[in-house]
Amino acid sequence: MKTDFKFSNLLGTVYCQGNLLFSPDGTHLYSPVGNRVSVFNLVENKSYTLPFAHRKNIDRIGLTPRGNLLLSIDEDGHAILTNVLRRISIYHFSFRSKVTALAFSPSGRHFAVGLGRRTEVWQVPSTPDANTEGELEFAPFVRHHSHMGHFDDVRYIEWSTDSRFFLTASKDLTTRIWSLDAEEGFQPTVLSGHKQAVVGAWFSEDQETIYTVSKDGAVFTWKYVKPKNRIEDDRMDEDDDEDADMRWRIVERHYFMQGSAHVRCASFHAASNLLVAGYSDGIFALYEMPDFNNIHKLSISQNDIDFVTINQSGEWLAFGASKLGQLLVWEWQSESYILKQQGHFDSMNSLVYSPDGQRIITTADDGKIKVWDIESGFCIVTFTEHTSGVTACEFAKKGNVLFTASLDGSIRAWDLIRYRNFRTFTAPTRLSFSCMSVDPSGEVVAAGSLDSFDIHIWSVQTGQVLDQLAGHEGPVSALAFAPSGDSLVSGSWDRTARIWSIFSRTQTSEPLQLQADILDIAVRPDSQQLAVSTLDGQLTFWTMSDAEQVAGLDGRRDASGGRKISDRRTAANVSGTKSFNTIRYSTDGSCILAGGNSKYICLYSVTTMVMLKKFTVSVNLSLSGTQEFLNSKLLTEAGPAGELDSQGEESDRENRRDARLPGSKRGGDPSARKKQAEVRVTSVGFSPAGTAFCAASTEGLLIYSLDQTVQFDPFDLNMEITPTSTLAVLDQEKDYLKALVMAFRLNEAGLIKRVFQAVPHTEIPLVVGDLPTVYVSRLLRFVAAQTEESPHIEFCLLWIKALVDKHGAWLGANRGKMDVELRVVSRAVSKMKDEIRRLADENVYMVDYLLSQADKGQQKSVTLDKVIANGNESVSLDMQDVVSDDGSEGSDGWIGLDD
Incomplete structure (x- = not known):
């Protein structure tokens, strides 16, 4: 196994x-997710995560006007270009302090950052005028100049259209x-008059007007004018200097009037004069300036x-709500959602792959069940019927039926074709499962x-209770049916695991004695082996047939890693992280994947009991338990600085409020606890194909996959591939495969x-x-296009049939990636079928007529054969003796047969 x-x-x-960014063309949305950046393709409905990771959560991101460079800055001021x-x-840089605002100039040559009260302008280390996108000057950041003047943090920066x-x-x-x-003649100018913090300021399109919005909902319109009394005096005094006493002044005042809610954010689109404001109660309002029409x-x-x-065209609005983890893209003209996504706002408990490997189902303490599409990266459906945390989920091996267990005392069965809950199971007494x-057959469920x-x-x-299996002397912590379906394995905190024969008459159980409480169990896909993870960090392996231990390994040293901010001991001596809470076998049963309350995921070989690889879940220092050694300067007399409550010292009144319930342990926002x-x-869980695995972690659902791209293609390095050489291979050598691959490498349609x-x-x-797999998708798309255009119907169908026959397994395994090509082929074949059906319907009588003429021709030919067989050596028919089908004589019928 790889x-x-x-x-x-x-x-x-x-x-x-942090902030959200649209790409220059408005088709992609950049969103900071912890210490990474996710990119959402709003046109193709896909998403991906950039491979780099910061050491802290990202606070600000900025994108150049060309869209080729992204600057992301974390909480400590460390930037990655x-x-x-x-x-x-391509470059790492540190601003050495917290960055509160970031904006690139429209020219792409400079960017401005707010470093607390200070504002700095830096040169961008790129060549904006280069013809090739991505061509860079690998030079360090150069500071253009620095500005001081504000008395508090800079929250927003906006450039003029000419970048001056x-x-x-x-x-x-x-x-x-x-x-x-x-x-x-220009001097830095101060625009004062707001009564609360300013959340945004923008130039109008002609740069003659400035709009500012403050936290209390005030919108001020500024213009470079004289005072009103001065304007009246100038009418009488024409000799006065025109530029005397010209200043930026407030010409209009407007107010949002949202009751007790305050403005959290705002944005302005200069080309269409649109102003959008987001409030603290989850409402947003859209206004047209300068008249302030709602x-x-x-x-x-x-x-x-x-x-x-707002994107560049002014059609789409993107909103981010961090408390619930919501991301929304709204098209205000049609009043419809382009994107509406929300993650779990509480910790995830379990996950499972769908049988086809195209979806992942996650459950969490927030009571929600979410179905994630792997190819697009989006949540396609959310179930909210459970009223408490959902602790487990599992698919039936046949069909699209999902089962979930919850602390609300119910087991629910879901139909993932119609997306509905069709069965609910409850116990005689109220229990938290x-x-x-x-069961693999999907007929029996155990909890x-x-x-x-x-x-x-x-x-x-x-939906009725069939039985209650008694035998454990402690809470049941893990259950697993054998894939063969003949036995059920259970693990408990009483330090025993039991193998139940629930389908036999006796319903006996075989207890397996262990040395510590059982955390999780897993059965190998061939139903021959059982793996048990215990609280002391041990992984033990047992045979299912004889209930004998065959192997074991000590995972304490592998599992331990990372020191929490409250730990008094080093990471190597803390007992809480030295066990695996979840284990899963690989698809082929050769490896086992284990994870727990640490930053590591371990992959072990079942045969050699050797750790093959260790995966680091996160390097984000904003999470507790990611660093091996604590900084002594963060330890105070009152305890670790990270655990001190500084909420009462916040400058804003709403930030000083403590909305936590006394004694609450879970539910709501994790940051409130x-x-x-x-x-x-x-x-953790392996995909059915074995090419990927996913892990439910604190930061989200992490997917690790194998790189299946072809590493070496011999045609890639051949410099002699030309149209002439391709035609020579085709016409002279008759090597059709080589000619086809060379044509794809040149990528010339003709x-x-x-x-x-x-x-x-x-x-x-x-x-x-014999076609390399890397060219299958391109050939499939080309054949589909030819099927719609070319008159050679049967020829194209032979290509499609050969592709499905020869590469069907590969197409099935990569159905998510080949979805577009397969849809094009399906559309082409359906279109061809419809055209043939319509053609046949229109010419059904003509076809009958032609078939009848063919029958008459066969009869005449049989008569001639008989004449020849009677011994006439010479047969000659005159053209005038041939009678046409409509009864008239003529020369348009049979052709004369001469000896």
Whole structure:
């Protein structure tokens, strides 16, 4: 089994904190997710996560006007410059303090950052005028100049369209105007008048007007004018200097008037004069400036809207709400959602792959069940019927039926075709179910609880309790049916595991004695071996037939890692992280994957009992338990600095409020209970194909996959591939496969079509069978296009049939990646079928007529054969003796037969 799994995507979380960015063309949305950046393709409905990771949560991101460079800055001011097109981080830099605002100039040559009260302008280390995208000057950041003047943090920066000036909005109730370079007659200007912190300031399209919005809902319109009394005096005194006493002044005042709610964020689109504001009660409002006409107002969240932005065309609005992890893209003209995603706002408990490997189901303490599409990275459906935390989920081996167990005392069965709950199972007494397993046939479901020591078994067809298995002397913590379906394995805190023969008459159980409480169990896919994880960090392996221990390994040293901020001991001596809470066998049964309350996921070989690889879940220092050694300067007399409650010292009144319930341990926002969340892995799972595995962690759903791309293609390095050489291979050597691959390498449509049509129909299966896998998708798309355009219907169908026959297994395994190509083929075949049916319907009588003429011709030919057989050596028919089908004589019928 291959073990070179690499991080490929992050699901389950769509937005954490910071600002959102649209790409210059408005088709992609960049969202900071913890210490990573996720990119959402709003046109193709896909998402991916950039491969780099910060050491702290990301606070600000910025994108150049060309869209080729992304600058992301974390909470400590450490920045990473990334080439977006190639997804490669190209430069690391530290601003040495917390960055509160970031904006690139429209020219792409400079960017401004707010470092507390200070504003700095830096040169971008790139070549904006280069013809090739991504061409860079690998030079360090060069600071252009620095500005001081604000008395509190700079919260927003906005550039003018000509990149000569920029605005800075601050919490000190003022907005300041700065110039990039020294301008004749210009002096930095202060715009004061707001009564609360300014959340945004923008230039109008003609740069003659400035709009500022403050936290209390005030919108001020500024213009460069004289005072009103001065204007009246100038009418009488024409000799006065025109520029005397000209200043930026407030010409209009407007107010949002949202009751007790305050403005959290705002954005302005200069081209269409649209102003959008997000409030603390989850409502946003859209206004048309300068008249302040309200276009519409809508509630999109139950909590604060943290950030809002508008794409370049002014059609889409993007909102981020960090408390519930919501990300929304709204098209205001049609009043419809382009994107509406929300992750779990509480810790995930379990996950499972769908049988086809295209979806992942996650459950969490928030009572929600989410179905994630692996290819697109989006949540496609959310079930909210459970009223408490969902602890376990499992698929029936046949069909699209999902079973979930919850602390609300119910087991629910879900139909993932119609997306509905069609069966609910409950116990005679109210129990909180902590584990569950489903029989491979899907007829029986079993569940265990921490309240009762019995195992309850239900019939899926009737929903009735079939039996209660008694024998454990402690809470049941894990259940698993053998894939063969003949036995059930249970693990308990009484330090025993039991193998139950629930389908036999005796229903006997075989107890397996262990040395510590059982955390999780897993049965190998061949039903021959059982793996048990215990609280002392041991992994033991038992035979299912004889219930004998065959192997064991000590995972304490492998599992331990990372020191929490409250730990008094080092990471190597802390007992809480030295065990595996979740274990799963690989698809082929050769490896076992284990994770727990640490930052590591371990992959072990079952045969040699050797750790093959260790995966680091997160390097985010914003999470507790990711660093091996604590910094002594963060330890105070009152305890670790990270655990000290500084909420009462916040400057804003709403931040000083403590909305926590006394004694609450779970539910709601995790940040309301702890200063730092702890890194841990609650569940792992292998994909059915064995090419990927996923882990439910504190940061979200991490997917690790194998790199299946072809590492070496011999045609890639051949410099002699030209259209002439391709035609020579086709016409002279008759090597159709080589000619086809060379044509694909040149990527010329005319050449590909010529080679494609030159392949004999008898050679199609051989050519397709030896075609490298990397070209299958391109050939499939090309054949589908030819099917719609070309008159050679049967020829194209032979290509499609050969592709499905020879590469059907590969197409099935990569159905998610080949979805577009397969849809194009399906559409082409359906279109061809419809055209043939319509043609046949229109010409049914003509076809009958032609068939009848063929029958008459056969009869006449039989008569001639008889004459010849009678011994006439010479037969000659005159053209005039032939009677046409309509009864007239003529020469348009039979052709004369001469000796």
